[in-house]
Amino acid sequence: MKTKKTIFILILGLVFVFLVNFKHIRKSTINQKDSIDQLNKIQSLNSGLPFKLKEQKFAPDQVLVKFKPTLSDPFVEATISAYQSKRIKRIPKLNIYQIQIPENMTVEEMLFILNQNPDVEYAEPNYRAYIAVTPNDAFFKYQYALYNKGQEIGGIPGDPKGKPRADIKATESWEETKGNESIIIAIIDTGIDFDHPDLKDKIYSSGYDFANEDSDATDDHGHGTHVAGIASADTNNSEGMAGVAWNCKILPIKVMDEEGSGYYSWAIEAIRWAADNGASVINLSLGGDEPSKALEEALQYAFEKDVVIVAAAGNEAGSVIYPAAYDAYCLAVSASDYNDSRTEWSNYGPEIDVAAPGERILSCVPIWYWGPDSFPYGFGSGTSMATPHVSGLAALIKSIKPWLKASEIMNVIRYTADDVNADSYPGNDEYIGYGRINMEKALVPIKISGAK
Template identity: 35%
Template structure:
């Protein structure tokens, strides 16, 4: 087995990303188990926690007798998702025990306590213009519409946050440290403080850096230690803590290629489906198309990274599983004012610049906070997710989702019905010997949009799928290249573009020349 550790270091002109060394990719000796529903109901019917633990102990004893394995320490029972955290001696071959558990008729799930890591790298040049990312996502235009609200809580599931930083202190609310099991999530790495500043550093205060959301509150939830890693059991606890204590957005600038065990999926499902949370996670920094989790989980928004020129950041993971991208190179933000592990790599205190999908992810979380602030906390998370994914600038790069986020579009009060008078088709007539296609412009942002091309006989020629939609400030435009759904060139003549949002329909005539 292998354990992957994030190396936060830099050399001139080079990035050092992830080192692989010998070791385990899960916590030695630990298993998280879930019994079948009938047994879980029996356990939860106990009058007290102590009685529940007695029943669990009996069930585990019976299970281990059937499986012929030693009795473990019962570390924790989580009634919210019916998980039982077991601890065997570190040298125990837990994979063989898990195999036996999974074959038992009373067990629904059994998994190791996997380890996940932060996704950040040190920049090679700290003199890049500070905070170019805010301008790139049009945050300054968004702030004309919405600056955020103190009722919106963003949980940063990370290495902790420096509670004494002058650009963060007044924005923080109570959190928890699941690494040391206490209520003081102190950042001893630096990664979490940097992420928090991108989301919501105190803005317009004449010092330091600006955050995407001026007025949101930030909840520090420490699920990774000084070495930038933490276990899935700690991640699960952090997710449930954040979603159960009022957080609307969970920022997870962490992950690994290991698929999610059932107990992390259960925690994410509970946060998303029951607490209406937005789950946002980093795609990873290996520069490959391999999925990373939790980002690739269906209920998370997976975030890739772009550079200052709207190109793919060289380190960013990519693929069809990535939802959106955001600035992720040379990103200035807050750093702890006390000594942390990242300082041992020659990294400064107070403020610094970092690279990584870890840095791209909090831009998206900040935009989500602005959306909730503008449209209300009762807004369904699926609607917020839709706005994040559709309110983007198409930068034409495969594998980075629908595009690079645009904060101004995300919070804009766009028209929700189609107005035929404002929509134009250009160039019209369309001569494919001169032009590559026709643009159908000024289509307002709406959640149920269809654009279809018909011939004069009323036959459907082309259904312009969402991949043909592009955003300009305030509106979509769609492109048609004069081909049908089978990628064949159509004949010259008159065609009709029918644009509908489910309530109103606009019809525009297109003349195609040969």
């Protein structure tokens, strides 16, 4: 009866990679004091963290000017005086002057005049910069997907190092929103660990278990807990990890058993149930090789209720699995890595919409997984891990723009992605779609000023 199983069972090929790459964080291998020291450093120094322009606010009496490099210092000084301005500071090496403008002049007027001068390369306001939001979660430093500073992936010396800022720009976007708790992300998966310290306060309802036909969606596998943490772990609670959508809630729905597989019928029912029970976003880190009209109709049902559906492309370096391949109704997500490269195992094809990091992603594991003496966190790889980054972003967009249609949110996510493989595959391509998602571009409004 092998064939029957192959046809009708949802393959969680995703789980395979997930298990193979699963790495244990034991209390004995992580120095808690080190984590706390690191934490204090982050809080007190903000070292190495990015600055961002929050609003176009600038010093009212100063501008920054760069003169042509061929000009001598005395000539530049004389030019500044000729504008009845005063040098406050010259930034060495960059040769940028911070100057005090005359009292009777606005910054805009002064910039207009300076920018007419052929000796000036450019002049701009001295904007105020703001620190991006950095959560205090102890393991945030391992979450290169959210903020990649070129750290060792996995935090162990000898691990490969990431490429700085090959990440989804989470810290910049959290300045804009951390999500609204009325926005619900349905995690249709193996269930969730309801007692997990980074999830227990994030759960919207006890959900449903379609695998066992009961209302207890407890995770007896591990996959669903990991996926849920990525999308929406409790964040800035000094515990564990950070999630993409800090304040959004999780609706756990179990459709795969302890082996990590389940019937399409369970997923079909779950999608319908999620759409009717408050979900704004549905995360499907699962799929099978076979198309199914019934599965497609379930997607259509949720899509027409303006639920954003995000689905994993699969991990076999082959064609995109179902339901991700249902182009009209969901975002299909492939996996990138800590260098913004595509992973070699990620599925590809014209249905791919975007990529998100899926290689060695830290997230929650059920407390029983490593046992009570370990931290309930671990690293996993797969498009299963890439997908909830996108679901979290969809929930944040919905949080600040609840009036947007599902199709509009999908387009925001597509069109704000970074085309990180533009050198080889400019534009939309079958490996990473429109690109690796960029939360800052998707969430922070672009402010244009100074144009005359």
